[in-house]
Amino acid sequence: MRTRSVALLAVAALGGAVTAALPAAAASPVDRVLAGMTLPQKVGQLFTTYVYGSDANTPSPENRRLYGVDTPAEVVARYQLGGVIYFAWTNSLQNPRQIAALSNGLQAAAPGVPLSISTDQEHGVVTRMPAPATQFPGGMALGAGRNPADAYRTGQVTGAELRAAGITQAWAPDADVNVNPANPVIGVRSFSSDPSLAAALTASQVLGFETGANVSAAAKHFPGHGDTATDSHTGLPVITHSRAEWQRVDAPPFRAAIAAGVDAIMSAHIVVPALDPSGDPATLSKPIITGLLRGELGYRGVIVTDSLEMAAVRQKYGDERVPVLALKAGVDQLLMPPDLPLAQRSVLDAVASGELTEARIDESVRRILTLKQKRGLLTPWQPVDATGIGSAGHLRVAQAVTDRTVTAIRNDAGLLPLGPGKSVLVTGWNSSATGNVAALAGALGGDALVTDQPDDVLAAARTHDVTVMLTNLDTAGRQKALVAALLTTGKPILVVAVRNPYDLTQLPGVRTYLATYSYTGVSMRSLAKVLLGITPPRGKLPVAIPGLYPYGHGLTWSTP
Structure with missing residues (x-):
């Protein structure tokens, strides 16, 4: 297999044979690479998908089943991929x-052009790269902190650590405006229900990734996934916003991301009848992708689909049609097709039949290559070694950012801050056997009880x-x-929502209530400081709690 430098020299040589015929102004690195590519190579650049294996050259039966070859390197080489996406379940992230x-x-296996290697590192509930990589609490927590500089720092630190691991493209930030408390797929991934706050933090995080760390950001999910009660992984959401509501509620974060120079925007598999009455999901909608995003918003960067494995994009058309229809709509990058060989053949067949032109393919490949050039990926790949991931400085930034996010919503019993010498029991929902219950108990110097057996919890509560x-x-x-049972013990009870702040609407009688928007260890340490009176709560609700507390509510108190 050719090495990276040899492959790039070959592409440059091919391009050099035709650049003399091009105007001098057109002979850019992107033009030279594009001119030397065959149609199959161009089509390969359109696709980003996952491969199975913890290293490039170890066989996996899953690669054989899906792709007809054994190793991750062979998948990249055979399909001439433009990008690879990492997940823990593919053994890519250990x-x-x-x-x-x-x-x-x-990268050594990629023929001709380096890969865009990507992952979904939003933080909070969508975190792919595990500790010791630095962990942050996620979008809605940053919304509670109200600080664009913290959104920038989150992107900058995250981007630096991704880049140190060879990941050059982050599928973040989430630019959706979460105006529906019942939203099952966005929720705390969103910065806020307020379009202005969501826009400010989206733009800041884009700049953190791209300017601060030289990693491509991707604002998602266009035209806005924040007002749905349907999960697009399993069904097809319909957004009933009028065009005026879309302009007022959903559009501002995407406009802000575009103004910040975002490298990519990810489409949503949602139907928005006011924007396109055809019933097609936005990913396959020319009025939305080309008319609205390219035309009205003036976006010139890469448009990428959400995963093409999701049910919402597969309900109306077959898997062989979806990639072609997405390209006809104006999309550039095709993410995770359920059948990669079929998807690539479908695009090639569409060009052969005239349904797509090679000039149309060139438009998208040019945008993808331009993104790669911007991030230094049209030069020979420089090996990475993970230096700096989880550094003490990065961990300090994460803790400082998170300390500004804990939100005290109700303290009617005057329980907080906890006085000295109290015995504290921590129980409830736990992310793992050694997860947030244990982490908070350790930070408080209290006892952890990981069980869902009510009798055990009530017995322990009576002794604390x-x-x-x-x-x-x-x-x-x-x-x-x-x-409800704990409230009958007569002992003080303090409830903390460690995901959606809306839990209080289902918990009548709770008199002391906080929200962290996250169950990460860094959030539990910040929570412990607030409970003990070491730091005051600084967060303000980035969403309303329906019928109880408005957007912007948040208690605080003085500390020593």
Whole structure:
């Protein structure tokens, strides 16, 4: 297999044979590479998908089943991929050094043009690169902090660590405006229900990734996924906003991202009848992608689909038609087709039949190559070694940012801050056996009880001065009943929503209530400082809690 430098020299040589016929102003690096590509190579650049394996050259039966070859390197080479996306479930993300070695191996296998290697590192509930990489609390927590500089720092630190592992494209930030508390797929991934705040933080995080760390950002999910009660992974959401509502509510974060120079915008698999009455999802809608995003908003960067494996984009058309229809709509980059060989053949066949032209393919490849050039990917790949990931400086930034996000919503019992010498029990929803309950208990110097057995929790609560109950009612289970039972003990009960702040609407009788928007360890440390009176709560609700508290509500108190 050719090395990266040899492959690039070959492409440059091919381009050099035709550049003499081009105007001098057109002979850019992008033009030279594009001129030397065959049609199959161009079509390969349109696709980003996952490969199975923790290193580039170890066989996996999943690669054989899906792609007809054994190793990640062989998948990249055979399909001449433009990009690869990493997930824990594909064994791509285990630890920083493994990720860096995988990136180096895949780049060595890429024929001609380096890969855009990507992952969904939004933080909070969508975190792909594990600790010791620096962890932040996610979008809605940053909305509670109200600080664009913190959004920038989050993007900058995250981008630097991604780049150190060889990841050059982040599928973040989430630019959706979460105006529907019942939204099952966005929720705390959104910065806010307020379009202005969401726009300011979206733009700042884009700049953090791109200017601060030289990593491509992607604002998602256009034209706006914030007002739905349907998960597009499993169904087809319909957004009923009028065009005027879309302009007022959904558009501002995308306009701000475009003004900030965002490298990519990800489409949503949603139907918005006011923007396109055809019933096609936005990903396949020319009025939305070309008319609205390209035309009205003036966006000139890369447009990428959300995952083409999702049910919402597959309901109306077959898998062989979706890639072609997305390109006809104006999309450039095709993410995770369920059948990559079929998808590539479909695009090639569409060019052969005249349904798509090679000039149309060139438009998208040129945008993708321009993005790669901007991020230094049209030069020979320089191996990475994960240096700096999870550094002490990065961890300090994450803790400082998170300390500004904890929101005290109700303190009617005057329980907070907790006085000295109290015995504290921490229980409730737990992200893992050693997760947030244990992390908070350790930070408080209290006892952790990881169980959903009400009798055990009530018995332990009666022997402690105060019980901290962590809730995530998205997972339902026994949490509501357990809170109600704890309230009958006569002992002080403190409830903390560690995901959606809306939990309080289902918990009558709770008199002390906080929200962290995140169950990460860094959030639990910030929460402990607030509970103990070490730092005051600084967060303000970035969304309203329906019928109870308005946007912007948040208590605070003085600390020593």
